[in-house]
Amino acid sequence: MIEPLLDIQALQVRYRTPRGVLTAVDGVDLRVQAGETVALIGESGCGKTSLGKAVLRLMAPTSGRILFQGADLAALPPRRLKPLRRDLQMIFQDPLAxxxxxxxxxxxxxxxxALHGTPRAQRAARAQALFEQVGLPWSLRERLPHQLSGGQRQRLNIARALATSPRLVVCDEPVSALDVTLQTQVLALLRTLQDTLGVAYLFISHDISVVEALADRIAVMYLGRIVEVLPAGQLWQAAAHPYTRLLLASVPGRDPGARRLPQQAAPAVELPSLYALPRGCRFQSRCPQATELCRREDPALSPLRPGQAVACHHAATPSALRPLPVRILTQADPCPTPKLSIAV
Structure with a gap:
């Protein structure tokens, strides 16, 4: 078996707030191979960004292991962590901020x-090559960020992230602040750079249509846990977790009045709070298949078929799945803290 570039094991991230302890990431296992794109999708507030920042040690994980090229980033002191930062970079959501x-x-x-000791004489040549790679005119080199367009600023962010030739880039909603045309251009750029440089991406997004265009595998996150992992090409045909299917049902089809998966409204329920997570499966209050077992035991992320793992007591093979009545949140639903929403 090929050793993964990134191997996250039982990662937990907790915040202490005036209201108590909030669990943002709770026991996540995830692997990223060299040159691969793994997309992490889920509702706002489910812990995606916290996971990405913990991987880069921009915040300290509470527990767990983050193995990168054999080194446990979660346990390394700052002095030993600094040399590895050349290989770990991030593209942030807001290109101006x-x-x-x-x-x-x-x-x-x-x-x-400069931070990693590249000689001054080599910096300008490297910067010019990066400008060309990301499609930024060299004539913009003396412009300040506010003098650039949104697309140019994000290309500049990408150039900075690639400056040290990293092996892994965490992309935190890198196109969400751009219009549709610019999104397409930036996604095409990221794919081209990956093909050219062999860089791996952990691509964080809530937009399924965005990750479909870039990802090799998709990991679905709900309330701090990974509930399903599967190849991107099998998402629409093989999604087995009720939450994954809810996300798919929320994506409009070609007919604006239709949905790609059958759905029906369910009684309104209040979403669980990250300050007091329920016993058993965290999706139980929104799941039409929930049973007493779901309320009693938290399902483990287990293999369903080659390349696919699901955390569900009642997961079946894709061919055996029935259309599920899924619940789509509306503006009339109660808003928990933190707010979770699905675009509909």
Whole structure:
């Protein structure tokens, strides 16, 4: 078996707040192979960004292991972690907020090179090559971030992330702040860069249509847990977890009045709070298949078929799945803290 580039084991991230302890990530296992794109999808507030930041040690994990090229990032002291940061980078959601407003584009791209000791004479040449790779005109090198368009700012973010030739890039909703045309361009750029450089992506998003265009595998996250992992090409045909199927049912089909999966409304229920997670399956209050077993025991993420794993007591093979009555949240539903929503 090929050793994964990134191997997350039983990762847990908790926050202490005035209201108590909030569990953002709770026992997540996930692997990313070299050169692979794994998309992490789920509702807002389910823990996707917390997981991504913990992988890069932008926040400290509460427990668990983060194995990257054999080293446990969760246990390394800052002195030993710094050399590995060349191989670990992040593309942030808001391209303007992620850039220093006082620095010109050229200085922004050169900053990680200077931090990791690249000689001054090589920085300009490397920066110019990066500008060309991401499709930024070299004439923009002295522009400040506010003088660039949204698409240009995100290309600048990508250039900075690639400056040190990383092996893994965490992409945190990198196209959500862009219009549809720019989204398509940036996604095509990320795919081209991956084909050229062999970089791996952990791609965080709530938009299924975005991840379908880029991902090799998809991991579905709900209330801090991974509930299903499967190949991206099998998402519509083989999705087995009721929550995954709910997400798919929320995506409009070609006919704006239709949905791709059958659905029917269910009685309104209040979503669980991350401060007091329920016993058993966390999806039980929204699941039409929930039984006493679901309320008593939390299902483990277990293999369903080659390449697919599901955390559900009642998961069946895809061919045996019946259309499920799924619940779509509306504006009339109660809003828990933190807010969770599905775009419908």
């Amino acid at each position: 992620a850039l220093d407003p006082r620095h010109a584009a050229l200085r922004i791209v050169q900053a990680p090179l």
